[in-house]
Amino acid sequence: MHLxxxxxxxxxxxxxxxxxxxxVIFGWKALYTRMDITEIGLILLSICAFLPVYFLSFNSTGKRLYLCVFATLSLGLIWAPWNGGGSTFCIFAAAMASRITPERAAYQTLSFAGLLIIACTLLLNLPPFFWIPALLFGTTAGVSAVIGEKMLRSKEDLLRKQEEVEYLATIAERERIARDMHDLLGHSLSVIALKAELARKLISRAPEQAEQEIRDVEKTARDALAEVRAAITGYRSTGFAHELRQACATLESAGVQCQVQMPPSLPALPAATENILALLLREAATNILRHAQATQCRISLEQSAGQWVLSVSNDLPADTQHQPVSDGNGLRGMRERLASLSGNLDIRCAEEWEIRATLAKDFA
Known part of the structure; x- marks a missing residue:
């Protein structure tokens, strides 16, 4: 099923x-003159014709995007002699032009649109209340939108590169673990197999020697198990610390300043706790990059009343503060993981966005 x-x-x-x-700029004319029913009908018809072009422009590239720009610009110029509110179409056309790539082509299109407005103004003797907002606000909106599009593309490129780096890092880590396990177990298992075979052959004719071989098998197996446990402990002990370093580096490369507050000497975290906290930190950093438009981020991990408390917060633009909180797939998955260890996740959106995870210390 395709949505x-x-x-x-x-x-x-x-x-x-x-x-x-x-x-609504179209309606300004009604403040100083009377509009007949024909003009009102044509205004509504123009808006109905504009809306499909407007929404189409967001999903268009190349020639189709150019057509959307100049169709909208033409609509504004057609209305110019009768209604100065037609300048709003020129402003919309300038904003559409910002999505033209490469960036130089977007600026060239804005320049051409400006020259066309000037030429029509001179040829048709258009009133100032049309061409002044069409040029002034159109140029301002167009240049601002081009800069905004450039920043948006840069952010998306950064996210794609980060995802690629994370994927390659995961592959490299799996290969490293596979090599380590092979080095740790390959020799030990070969020795165990050889000694077990020798013990089987000696058990009937040299029981004492066979017993010694069995003891060697037992010792070799215990040594191999200890080596595997030591290796796994090493992997686990770097999990949260590694994720913290990676999250801070990624956020700072995107222009988000990070403040980190940790205990002076962080004790070894239980494996399950560390895994959950590392995954939550990664999800929080991803959300900040993709949705928050943040400039500041604070990360803290503390022990309180027999619990681990991880807090990740960031500042928010004024127009996104105090909005209702809804879970995406990532945060919903974190809630489920925390719930499996009797933990909980609290999300707050006021002047700041904060994700706060609480998890009991004694879960291993």
């Missing part, structure tokens, strides 16, 4: 829907 694609890609959020409120 229908959204009118506006998720990367833009809800903002494009709010931008449509600027279409």
């Amino acid at each position: 229908p694609s959204p009118l506006v890609p998720e990367r833009y959020g809800k903002a494009p829907y709010f931008w449509l409120l600027s279409l």
Whole structure:
């Protein structure tokens, strides 16, 4: 089953829907002159024609995007002699042009649109209340949108590279563990197999020697088990510390300053606790990169009342503060993992976004 694609890609959020409120500029004319029913009908018809082009532009590239830009610009110029509110279409056209790639082509399109507005103004003697907002706000909106698109693409490239690095790191770690296990167990298991075979052959004609071989098998097996446990303990002991370093490096490379607060001497974490906390820290860092538009991040791990408490918080833009909290798949999975160890996850969204995980110390 294929879900229908959204009118506006998720990367833009809800903002494009709010931008449509600027279409009320069309109604300004009614403040100083009377509009007849024909003009009102044509305005509504123009808006109905514009909306499909507007939403199409968010999912268009190449020639189709150019057509969306100039169709919207033409709509504004057609209205210019009769209604200065048509300048809003010129502003929308400038914003659409920001999505043209490469960046130089976007600026060239903005320049051409500006020259076209100037030429039409001179040829048609258009009123100032059309061409001033069309040029001033159109140029400002277009340049700002081009810069915003560049930052958005850079952020997405960074996320893709980070995912690729994490994938390659996972593959490399699996290969390293496989090599270590082979080195640890390969020789020991070969010795055990040889001594067990020798003991089987000696058991009837030299029982005492066979017994000694069995003791050697037992000792070799115990030594191999101790080596495996030591190796696994080594892997576990670097889990959370490694994830913390990686999260801080990734966030700081994206322009997010990190403040870390840890106990002066962090004791060895139980394996299950460390795994859960490392996964939660990774999910929190990913959410900050993808959704938060943050500039500051604070990470703390503390022991309190027989519990481990991990807190990850970040600042929020003013327009996203105090919004309802909803879990995505990642956070929902974290809640389930924590619940399996009688832990809980608390998410708060006020002036800051905070993820707070609480887990009992005695879970191994």
